[in-house]
Amino acid sequence: MSTLGTQIRLSRIINNKTQRSFCVAMDHALHLGCSKGLEHPETVLDAMAEAGVDGVILSLGSALRYGAHLVRNGGPALILRLDQTTMWREGTDLDYKDGHTRMVASVNDAIALGADAVINYMFVGHNDPAEETIAFRSTSEVNAAARAAGVVHIIETMGARHALAKNINDGSFVAFHARIGAEMGADIIKTDWPGSTEKLRSIVAQSPVPVMLAGGPRGKSDRGTLELVSSVVKAGAAGILFGRSVFEANEPLAVMRACRVIVHEGGSVDDAIDTAGFHALPLTA
Numbered sequence: 315m316s317t318l319g320t321q322i323r324l325s326r327i328i329n330n331k332t333q334r335s336f337c338v339a340m341d342h343a344l345h346l347g348c349s350k351g352l353e354h355p356e357t358v359l360d361a362m363a364e365a366g367v368d369g370v371i372l373s374l375g376s377a378l379r380y381g382a383h384l385v386r387n388g389g390p391a392l393i394l395r396l397d398q399t400t401m402w403r404e405g406t407d408l409d410y411k412d413g414h415t416r417m418v419a420s421v422n423d424a425i426a427l428g429a430d431a432v433i434n435y436m437f438v439g440h441n442d443p444a445e446e447t448i449a450f451r452s453t454s455e456v457n458a459a460a461r462a463a464g465v466v467h468i469i470e471t472m473g474a475r476h477a478l479a480k481n482i483n484d485g486s487f488v489a490f491h492a493r494i495g496a497e498m499g500a501d502i503i504k505t506d507w508p509g510s511t512e513k514l515r516s517i518v519a520q521s522p523v524p525v526m527l528a529g530g531p532r533g534k535s536d537r538g539t540l541e542l543v544s545s546v547v548k549a550g551a552a553g554i555l556f557g558r559s560v561f562e563a564n565e566p567l568a569v570m571r572a573c574r575v576i577v578h579e580g581g582s583v584d585d586a587i588d589t590a591g592f593h594a595l596p597l598t599a
């Protein structure tokens with residue numbers, strides 16, 4: 315049973331009325347350096363407040379520099395990214411991309427910053443069991459510290475790239491690591507799209523905690539993004555924690571408004587497009 319502190323913080327991320335959540339991941343520059351769409355993070359944060367985003371994942375540096383934008387206009391709750399990963403690093407050494415992570419911030423930092431949640435990756439299925447041991451040990455240390463502080467712990471479970479998981483969207487593999495994340499004490503699981511609505515439905519049904527989905531790279535169109543959001547909601551998941559498909563969009567504010575309509579109002583993709591205020595049709599990249 316979680317503490318009152320965790321329950322109060324959880325209620326700021328998962329809406330009590332809808333039992334759903336629409337969050338944005340904006341920690342990409344921590345892993346990728348200069349990132350498309352994040353040239354002016356403060357503009358995106360202001361748009362989140364306007365669109366009614368529930369929570370945002372930031373690195374420590376972005377929280378320190380741009381956090382004031384979360385205070386204005388009832389901005390989103392802060393979810394502090396605690397680890398940095400090599401997962402996206404381009405290079406020839408595939409093992410290097412397996413999903414090695416290192417802790418670069420702490421639960422104490424999260425408390426000092428007023429964060430409601432912390433998040434870290436837990437890559438499962440490494441070729442090297444020593445890597446997996448590091449992932450599990452550091453996740454359990456974060457979980458113990460978060461529980462003691464009453465801070466929400468989101469575990470982002472993913473298949474290690476180029477290792478046991480040949481396809482990161484393999485439904486059985488996503489089911490495997492998502493459930494392990496729940497057993498590690500997560501308050502919320504963030505994970506990859508498992509290939510189909512049916513598979514996601516069975517993962518959600520077997521999870522003792524809310525499941526939220528990462529968005530992956532921006533697809534060909536904003537409509538495609540919204541169709542994915544709609545599938546996530548139809549599968550009974552708690553919501554989305556999308557990054558690139560939101561802030562790389564031509565009109566991030568309109569995409570966020572549309573996501574909110576689908577997640578919290580149960581609207582269709584067409585309803586969402588009609589009410590979001592797109593200037594151009596959200597059909598092309």
Ligand SMILES: O=C(CO)COP(=O)(O)O
Pocket residue numbers: 339340341342371470528529530531555556557558559
């Ligand atoms: O895990 C992520 C950032 O925290 C990735 O988010 P997207 O795949 O939605 O860009």
